[in-house]
Amino acid sequence: MSREELMRHIQQAGFALTDTGLFLNSHPQNQMALDYFADVQRQYTQLQAEYEMMYGPLTAFDSNTEQGWTWLQSPWPWESEV
């Protein structure tokens, strides 16, 4: 999976988590929604770990300081490929 494809999958899972979270705000006891959220959450975590292992942190919060300030090593938005 290319970097762009991986990022796209992360964005898709992240959006599903956001939307499910909105549903759960008004249906906090809905077990089907909770199960769905947990399932997508696992996918998101797995995709995020895969991306960060290969391409660096997704956000500055995810930086691993054992290897220095790696946040600066990944491209800035204006440096990304077209």
Add this chain to the structure above:
Amino acid sequence: MVKDPYIGMPIIIGTETESRGERSFSGGNANSNTGGSSIINISAESNDGAYISERSDISSADVSGYPDSSTDDPGRSRNRTSISDNSQGGANISSNSRGGTNRAENSPRRHDGLLDNFMAGLVQECDESSPDNAYLGSLPPAMCYVPMQRWNTTYPLGKGLSRGTIFPELDLPFSGGTER
């Protein structure tokens, strides 16, 4: 408890989105006026054609304004049209901003006839036997009742992002209000 004609289940949420500022309705008095009443039906049609309406009897209508979308301040853009029933049996329809300022009261547009046409469209014959009045006639007007969403199927993750929702029942793109 009111039956919702849309999903056939009791409506369990009734939300008044804004209650600050001028407001005078209390539940159950919408039909309390006597003599010279006009009937106002406020209605809406859901996407599958289900028809929802509310009714109020008022003896006179004093229109003091209507929502104005030309506000500069986003924080004040959440205008609400409220119908207030005063103790003399009259009724006002006024536009209240979030801060309680009734800017429409001095609006020059109040006499341009647009609102008269709007009001004429609202005044309809009363039909006590209609399902709308039977279900919703006792509810106060100018309040919104929305059925609770239920968990059904979801779009695949990719389609959810592209459609802007993971819920097919909420995938209702706005076409701009006109047929294109």
